[in-house]
Amino acid sequence: MKRHLISATDLTRDDAVLILDTAEELARVADRPIKKLPTLRGRTVVNLFFEDSTRTRISFEAAAKRLSADVINFSAKGSSVSKGESLKDTALTLEAMGADAVVIRHHDSGAPHRLATSDWIGGCVVNAGDGTHEHPTQALLDAFTLRRRLTEGPNGGVGGDLEGRRVTIVGDILHSRVARSNLHLLTTLGAEVTVVAPPTLLPIGVAHWPCAVSYDLDSVLSKSDAVMMLRVQRERMNAAYFPTEREYARRYGLDGDRMARMPEHAVVMHPGPMNRGMEITAEVADSPRCTAVEQVSGGVSVRMAVLYLLLGGAGPADTTPADTTRSDENGQPA
Amino acid sequence: MDSTPDTQPSVPAPSAAARTVLEGPDIARALTRIAHEIVERAKGADDVVLLGIPTRGVFLARRLADKLREITELPLPVGSLDITMYRDDLRLRPARALARTDIPGEGVDGRLVVLVDDVLFSGRTIRAALDALGDIGRPRAVQLAVLVDRGHRELPIRADYVGKNIPTSLRETVKVQLTEEDGRDGVLLGVREPAPSGER
Numbered sequence: 194m195k196r197h198l199i200s201a202t203d204l205t206r207d208d209a210v211l212i213l214d215t216a217e218e219l220a221r222v223a224d225r226p227i228k229k230l231p232t233l234r235g236r237t238v239v240n241l242f243f244e245d246s247t248r249t250r251i252s253f254e255a256a257a258k259r260l261s262a263d264v265i266n267f268s269a270k271g272s273s274v275s276k277g278e279s280l281k282d283t284a285l286t287l288e289a290m291g292a293d294a295v296v297i298r299h300h301d302s303g304a305p306h307r308l309a310t311s312d313w314i315g316g317c318v319v320n321a322g323d324g325t326h327e328h329p330t331q332a333l334l335d336a337f338t339l340r341r342r343l344t345e346g347p348n349g350g351v352g353g354d355l356e357g358r359r360v361t362i363v364g365d366i367l368h369s370r371v372a373r374s375n376l377h378l379l380t381t382l383g384a385e386v387t388v389v390a391p392p393t394l395l396p397i398g399v400a401h402w403p404c405a406v407s408y409d410l411d412s413v414l415s416k417s418d419a420v421m422m423l424r425v426q427r428e429r430m431n432a433a434y435f436p437t438e439r440e441y442a443r444r445y446g447l448d449g450d451r452m453a454r455m456p457e458h459a460v461v462m463h464p465g466p467m468n469r470g471m472e473i474t475a476e477v478a479d480s481p482r483c484t485a486v487e488q489v490s491g492g493v494s495v496r497m498a499v500l501y502l503l504l505g506g507a508g509p510a511d512t513t514p515a516d517t518t519r520s521d522e523n524g525q526p527a
Numbered sequence: 528m529d530s531t532p533d534t535q536p537s538v539p540a541p542s543a544a545a546r547t548v549l550e551g552p553d554i555a556r557a558l559t560r561i562a563h564e565i566v567e568r569a570k571g572a573d574d575v576v577l578l579g580i581p582t583r584g585v586f587l588a589r590r591l592a593d594k595l596r597e598i599t600e601l602p603l604p605v606g607s608l609d610i611t612m613y614r615d616d617l618r619l620r621p622a623r624a625l626a627r628t629d630i631p632g633e634g635v636d637g638r639l640v641v642l643v644d645d646v647l648f649s650g651r652t653i654r655a656a657l658d659a660l661g662d663i664g665r666p667r668a669v670q671l672a673v674l675v676d677r678g679h680r681e682l683p684i685r686a687d688y689v690g691k692n693i694p695t696s697l698r699e700t701v702k703v704q705l706t707e708e709d710g711r712d713g714v715l716l717g718v719r720e721p722a723p724s725g726e727r
Contacts (some may be wrong), residue, residue: 208667211624213622214623215624218609218625218628219625221628225662226663226664227662228687230612230662231612231613232612232617238609278578282661466575502622505622506617506618506620506622507620507621508621508622509622510621510622510624511621
């Protein structure tokens, strides 16, 4: 595994499966009377949030605390950033406080990459969403939920990937970091991804992505094992991407009729927050096929796994093949 | 967990010097004896929970449970206890993969927990297991069963049931092989290659 988690493309198939398997074990800690492990005692995790977030920040905070790390929450509002401090000076401050990991969400694409490749900080950097670029831990928890839901048997798919599964991502692909990270991660795990959106909400260059593209939701529904609905991001839409919300909902929204045409085992995913009535109707959102709540609860386990594998040892986890039969002990940190 | 205090131990490129000190039938006899000792000391074994420490401790725990069932004619809860997150040497090596922790439905509160492992060496694994157990519940008592005690304790820990005491030098490795994991049963005594990283 690489030392930072900036993009879903940083992960190989083995890295991703290791994270999902680790998360599967850590999920069981939540059922214990003492929901805490001593593993990251004495390590400091800084949550550096330049953009509003509830789910992701709380989930990273809970994950770090369950591993006994010290957590410092930093949000741009009410900090020196509102007085004009730069990312670099903020980073140097955190370094001076001895941060072992920085979890960063930023409104600008590339900010986590800048932080990781500069020599401003020594700890590892975890991208918690940057602009319209990537959100790798969201993709990991989506894959975690998918693997659980789509694999039968008592083992819940542990050790396996998503080979041959068909996942359809619907909506605002242009602005969605969740879509980008999911596309890369799901492809790495062997799934076949189709993106569906009005042409105005597809980025330039989508033809070069490792996925199929469609403008017609109805034609792909019956062939999907999972349909991932994206939020229409009104706050990023400063131009008219579609005529009316009603027309968008009619052509690209998921309602009960469309859900009924999906295969029986197929699930509906949504990264949240949902716009009920827009991309998803209340009927679908509240149905047992919708995994939105599971996605949130899986989020803590997946983020625990990421923090443990990056911070728990002398270096990031080693995913050279045949890990269990390795005969010598001089595994070099990557 | 294994012959060395590290998890994934020197599977000694056994070819050269490794010699078999226990064969399959010896292991079976040792487990049968331990099962009888457990019943004797627990006066019936009706509140015993067996927890194996991955990887090979889990298989040994299952075999012990089978033997105990033959003796007491009662099904006995058996599970596994992964100690990775509680190790004291986590920061010496890259982060490790976790193994399964599986606590039987009855829990451990108020019961007699018997920890099962293949080799007892430094005692650090058992120290970690005791910490892990403390986060799961409060047993009435905790005992330790190991197939091989090779000495060289680094902590004040001892086993309650020992399959075989094998005095070793620190240069030697002890490798337990079990059919479930390695395709055959046996205990191999080998000589450690001079470790390049010089751990320990």
